[in-house]
Amino acid sequence: MSSSRTVLGFDFGTKSIGVAIGQEITGTATPLAALKATDGIPNWDLIANIYEEWQPHIVVVGLPLNMDGTYQQVTYGAKKFANRLHAKFKKPVETWDERLTTADAKSQLFELGGYKKLDKNKIDSVSACLIVQSWMSQ
Numbered sequence: 001m002s003s004s005r006t007v008l009g010f011d012f013g014t015k016s017i018g019v020a021i022g023q024e025i026t027g028t029a030t031p032l033a034a035l036k037a038t039d040g041i042p043n044w045d046l047i048a049n050i051y052e053e054w055q056p057h058i059v060v061v062g063l064p065l066n067m068d069g070t071y072q073q074v075t076y077g078a079k080k081f082a083n084r085l086h087a088k089f090k091k092p093v094e095t096w097d098e099r100l101t102t103a104d105a106k107s108q109l110f111e112l113g114g115y116k117k118l119d120k121n122k123i124d125s126v127s128a129c130l131i132v133q134s135w136m137s138q
Contacts, residue, residue, distance in 0.1 A: 003024050004023070004024060004025040005024045005057035006023060006024075006056045006057050007021070007022040007056060007057070007132050007135070007136065008021055008051070008058075008060070009021070009061075009128040009129065009132035009135070010060070010061045010085075011124050011125070011128040012061055012074070012077060012078040012081045012082075013037065013040070014037060014040045014074065015036070016034050016036060016124045017035045017042050017124065018031070018034050018123070018124030018126070019031070019032040019033065019035060019125055019128050020129040020131070021056070021132075022132035022136060027133065027136050027137065028133070029128070029130075029132035029136075030129065031122070031128065031129050032050065032128075034122075040080075047085070047088075047089075048089075051089050057092075058091065058093075059082075059091055059094070060094050060095075060135045061082040061094070061131075062078065062095070062097075062098030062128070063075060063097055065097055065098075069097075082094075082095050094135070096135045098131050098134075
């Protein structure tokens with residue numbers, strides 16, 4: 001397994017999709033601007049620009065599960081989004097259990113600057129970072 005791959009991460013949501021880019025060599029991820037979505041459908045041109053700019057080797061999409069591991073409505077949307085990414089961009093896509101990443105993202109942002117840092121776009125992209133970092137540390 002290559003340890004210097006670029007990993008693109010998404011925190012899927014029906015209104016906003018968090019985006020992060022990670023490097024396996026450092027085990028770190030950086031938030032990018034979250035993308036607006038309409039009923040879970042993003043602007044695919046913006047996603048194509050992200051692929052073009054970062055040239056990811058692999059893509060990780062957070063899979064929102066209920067605490068007991070069962071699927072919820074948005075889980076199916078995230079799986080569909082992952083399948084579309086793979087079909088459109090021909091890069092490997094994995095889904096990753098994202099339970100608790102949004103809560104972790106909120107607490108990290110809160111520690112950095114209190115309530116004023118709890119902006120929805122930041123939360124989604126920090127969640128995407130946590131998804132990427134969690135996936136890399138598996």
